[in-house]
Every structure is written in C-alpha cells, then in structure tokens.
Amino acid sequence: ILNVEQSPQSLHVQEGDSTNFTCSFPSSNFYALHWYRWETAKSPEALFVMTLNGDEKKKGRISATLNTKEGYSYLYIKGSQPEDSATYLCAPNAGNNRKLIWGLGTSLAVNP
C-alpha cells in the first residue's frame, strides 16, 4: 500500500509571493506522478503528468519537478495570484496495478 504525503497541509500567502509544496511517495514500482488543481465548487483539473526522473514541467507560472529515486515531487507557483487559491493534489501511479493513489492535498489561499 502506497503512502502519499503532501506538505504543508495548508498555506496562506500574499499576492505576488512565490511558493512551493511537496509530494512524497514510495519510490518502488514508480510509473507516473499526476498533479491536479481543485478549486472550490469546481472539478479537479489536471496540471501535469510526469514520468521521468529529473523531469521538469511548466504551465504558465506553475512548474513541477520529479525525483523518482528518492520519491518526491515539488510544485512551484511563481508570483501567486488570488485565482491560484485551490487545493493542489498529487497522485502517484505505481505498483503492479498502476492505480492512482491520492494525497490529501495542499490547500493554498492567496490573499489580495
């Protein structure tokens, strides 16, 4: 059974601040790592699917890195805006059945 940990659990920042969160997961039988953004009253939205160790992906002001050997991924937001306020979920896809195992997420609030 995979144990996915996301930290911090919640975060409050000021508009314009840059921030980052961590997703930790067991590194054995790794296949892929998904990041999603979930705004209140909306659907979870896929941000990145990462597969390669050392991979870095970018979407606007959001970027993510992946270390499959040590089992972690970082999500960075540069110059946070109020519309970035959401819960950010990570989910590794691993194990023999390759199911997505979801973390509890990091709840980000960006104050104007």
Add this chain to the structure above:
Amino acid sequence: ETGVTQTPRHLVMGMTNKKSLKCEQHLGHNAMYWYKQSAKKPLELMFVYNFKEQTENNSVPSRFSPECPNSSHLFLHLHTLQPEDSALYLCASSLRGDDGYTFGSGTRLTVV
C-alpha cells in the same frame, strides 16, 4: 465545463430510496472512473471501466452498482444506502488510463 458532465449536482435520498448518478463525456476517452470523496479523506477509487468493461471494483459494497452502456456514459445506481455514504461522488475519464484525468463537477450526495 470540463467535457465531463455529471447529473444531478446535488441529491438527497432516504435510506430506502433507489437513485442513479449519471456521467457523460464526449471527449473520445476510453476509460471512465467513479471516485468517492469524503471529508478529510483522499479521493477513493470505486470503479474503473475500460472500453465499457469493468476492470476495477475497489471492494465497493453492493449497494453501489455501476453501469457503463457505452464508452461515453457511466452510471452509478444507488439503493439502500447508509448515512455514511454521504459524500461527493466524482466521475472522471481518460484517454488511455495512464494519462491525465478529466473530472466532472461531482454529485454531492446526502443520505438521510
């Protein structure tokens, strides 16, 4: 709209009622999923369908009965539910099963 539509958005049902949740996508995706999201818990996979065939039943009680008549539609039939089944039920789809998921907005279910 994400391309995955769920109805109804909200549902209140008694423990003796029978109701159905509906999910529809016209994205050309071949995999569809039912997830349960309870407060302070990670997303919990319930069922997976690939090309209309059920490939995953994550030990879900039989009072939840999925149906996938074609690749675009997915139902979750509910009967004799318990109050602890109250949760947000999310439908998702993906093209191949190992790529990013597209989620619906969910059905907020309350069992009274």
